[in-house]
Amino acid sequence: MASNNYKNLPKIITDVPGPESKLLLQKQREMESSTVIYPDSFPIAIKRAENSLIEDLDGNIFIDWVSGISVLNLGFNDNIRKAVKNQVDDIWHALEIPTEVRINFLEALRNSFPPEMRNYKTIFGISGADACETAINIAHAIRKKNAPTIAFEGAYHGVSGGIIAATAGRKYREAVYSDGFKVIRVPYPYKLWYDYDVSDIISIMKKIMDDGEAGYDRPDSVIVEPVQGEGGYIVPPDGFLKAIREFCTEYDLTMIVDEVQSGVGRTGKMWAFEYENITPDIVCVSKSIGGGLPVSLVYYRDDYDKKLPKPFHLGTYRANPLAMAAGITVINEVPKYFDKVKSSGKEMLNKFNKIDSNLIGEVRGKGYMIGIELVDNGKPVNSKHMMELKHELLKNGLLMHTCGHYGNVFRFMGALNIEEELLNRGVEIFSKAVKIK
Numbered sequence: 001m002a003s004n005n006y007k008n009l010p011k012i013i014t015d016v017p018g019p020e021s022k023l024l025l026q027k028q029r030e031m032e033s034s035t036v037i038y039p040d041s042f043p044i045a046i047k048r049a050e051n052s053l054i055e056d057l058d059g060n061i062f063i064d065w066v067s068g069i070s071v072l073n074l075g076f077n078d079n080i081r082k083a084v085k086n087q088v089d090d091i092w093h094a095l096e097i098p099t100e101v102r103i104n105f106l107e108a109l110r111n112s113f114p115p116e117m118r119n120y121k122t123i124f125g126i127s128g129a130d131a132c133e134t135a136i137n138i139a140h141a142i143r144k145k146n147a148p149t150i151a152f153e154g155a156y157h158g159v160s161g162g163i164i165a166a167t168a169g170r171k172y173r174e175a176v177y178s179d180g181f182k183v184i185r186v187p188y189p190y191k192l193w194y195d196y197d198v199s200d201i202i203s204i205m206k207k208i209m210d211d212g213e214a215g216y217d218r219p220d221s222v223i224v225e226p227v228q229g230e231g232g233y234i235v236p237p238d239g240f241l242k243a244i245r246e247f248c249t250e251y252d253l254t255m256i257v258d259e260v261q262s263g264v265g266r267t268g269k270m271w272a273f274e275y276e277n278i279t280p281d282i283v284c285v286s287k288s289i290g291g292g293l294p295v296s297l298v299y300y301r302d303d304y305d306k307k308l309p310k311p312f313h314l315g316t317y318r319a320n321p322l323a324m325a326a327g328i329t330v331i332n333e334v335p336k337y338f339d340k341v342k343s344s345g346k347e348m349l350n351k352f353n354k355i356d357s358n359l360i361g362e363v364r365g366k367g368y369m370i371g372i373e374l375v376d377n378g379k380p381v382n383s384k385h386m387m388e389l390k391h392e393l394l395k396n397g398l399l400m401h402t403c404g405h406y407g408n409v410f411r412f413m414g415a416l417n418i419e420e421e422l423l424n425r426g427v428e429i430f431s432k433a434v435k436i437k
Contacts, residue, residue, distance in 0.1 A: 006421035009053065010397025010429075011061040018058025021045040041390050042066075042399060049076040052418040054399065063422045063429075065400045065414045070229075070261045070369075073288035074333055075415035080291040080326045087325035094321055105324040108331040109289075112270050113299065116279055121305040123298045124318035128260035128286035129158020131296035132166065132223065134313050135282045136181055138300055139221035139254040142307040147220035148182035150205060150253075154190065154231025154405055157223060157258055157284075166223055168231065184208055184219055188228060189236045192362050192373060193405070198240050202247055209251050221254040222247070226272035229261035232404035233371025233411050235364050238276070245278040254304075256282045260296070261369075264288040265334035265416050268342035268367035275366075288334075291326035295319065337416040341367040344423070348412060351427050357434040370412040373404065374434065380406035389433055398429040 017025060024045035028036070044056040052075045054062045067073065074080060087101060094102070110118045123138075125131050136149050151157070151166040158164070159172045165180025167173065186204050187196040208216045224244055228234040241257075248255040257280040262272040264287070273280055281304070286296030294317075345367040352363040352372050361375030374381040374389075381389075386402055389410075393400050403409050410430070414423065 006419055006425070009061055009422070009425065010063050011059075012395070012397050013060060014058045016056075016060060016391075016395045017043045017045070018056065018060060020057035024057065041387070041401060042394060043391075044394070051075045051077065052415045052422050061397070062394070063398050063426050065398060065412055065426055067288075067413050067415050068292060069287070069401065070266055070413045071287045071290075072292050073264050073266060073416050074291060074330060075417060077291070077329075077333070077417070079333060080329050083291075083325040083329045084293070084322050087322050090321070092320065092322050093317075095316060096318070099321055099324075101321050101324040101328070102319055105319075105327050105331075108328050109297070109299070112331050113283075114274065114279070117299070119302050120299050121302055123300070123313050124315075125286070125296040125298065125313070126294050126315065126317055127158065127160075127296050128258075128284065129160045129163050130315075131260065131284040131286050131298050132157040132256075132258055133161055133163035133181075134298045135256045135258075135284050135300070136162065136166070136221060136223065137313070138282060138298065138304055138308065139256065141309065141312065142254070142304050143220050145220065146182065148184045148217050149256075150186055150208065150219050150222040151183045152186055152188040152224060152228075152231075153194075154188050154228050154234065155223070155225060155258075156228075156230035157260075182217065184216055188231065188234060189240060190232070190234050190405075198237055198243050201240075202243050205247055219253060221256055223256040223258060225258045225262060226275070227262045227267060227366055227369055229369075230403045232373065232409045233365060233369055235366050235369075241273055241276040241278050245276075245280075248281070254281045256280065256284065258284045260284055260286045264330065265337060265341060266367060266369050266413070268338050268345060270335065270338075272366070289327050289330060290323040291330045293320065293323035293326050295323035295327065334416065341416050344368070344420075345370065348423065348427070352412075352430075355427075355431045355434060357431070359434050365412070368412065368414055368416060371404070372410045372412070372430075372434075374408045374410065380404075380408040383407050392433045393429060396429045396433070398426050400426075400430065 021044045047055050047057045052064045054064050153168050155168045157166040162181045164176045165183045187201055257273050259271050282300040359374045362373045364371050400410055403411050
């Protein structure tokens, strides 16, 4: 599909969507739930993909800056493809019975964490929501009580079962008829709209713990994203995670770090919490750890493991051997791009900041996790305009998605190994789109 001459890409040869894409989109609408959302943003039908390029059924080739919502940190990578094909020849389902590929993955995973965390245990799951829900259940199980969890404004930890309560977005919670876990919500540092600094937030959290007349049940855990994902690619000030670690230690709370979107090299380190040299009690991992195949995991303290009942967390599809094979490749390959992601990420921040557009209110990010928040006359750009801009990018060959409290943040989440030409071409396309009022 792809040409080595990236100067000729993207390649758009029909209207978008083209006739073949329109046909499959219509068939999807006829047979699949009306609740699917991504075809609204990206009305194409995909034929195939390679690295950071996606081809639709009409022969149009797009630059992929979505990466499956950070599921494909290495893009549609040949090494992952080969690993999965090789594994199919051996076995592709094994319950929890050990296989060589499962043990090799577990060993690689342990070695991807800082030395002081290499005695932690792993529980496998299927999705990021599954991992975050299991993490909170661990915090409850080791204390044998159903206490609240402190979660943050703008947080996204999944939309199913108990974990829906920890996700902040009203639109997500209103669509799920479950009370979920008990959650106490506190602010996340988001300077563009809300004036809370780290000390303010820690003071609020200490009030929850210390003031017995404030009306809060005593929590047993805190769940936090090192960089908020769906909340708007919000990068907290240096020291935020360290302050939370100190708070959790002082009050004997379990610190859960959700690395589902920020982990696996996305910020230029394997795990984003490493920037603050802290040791979480539990880490939630999913998305790119499977290279595009469904898998998640909870990585947690060994002493917690001794307190868990048996059975605790069950599932027939957990740690699928194909995902394990892909995951080993991911863990081995991703560190090769840390330096690039750090330096190139700073360059991308600079390029986005230099765009002459009265719609850009703030550019922020770490590594290849960059948010561009759009405002119009001091207010967030509305959802209708954001969708129009997404479609304008798509028609010009760039897939780029949105997020944020108000849905007004474009996010750059290209693959860590994306070619420089595709970064430059994408910036050109984005610049033209946001200059059109």
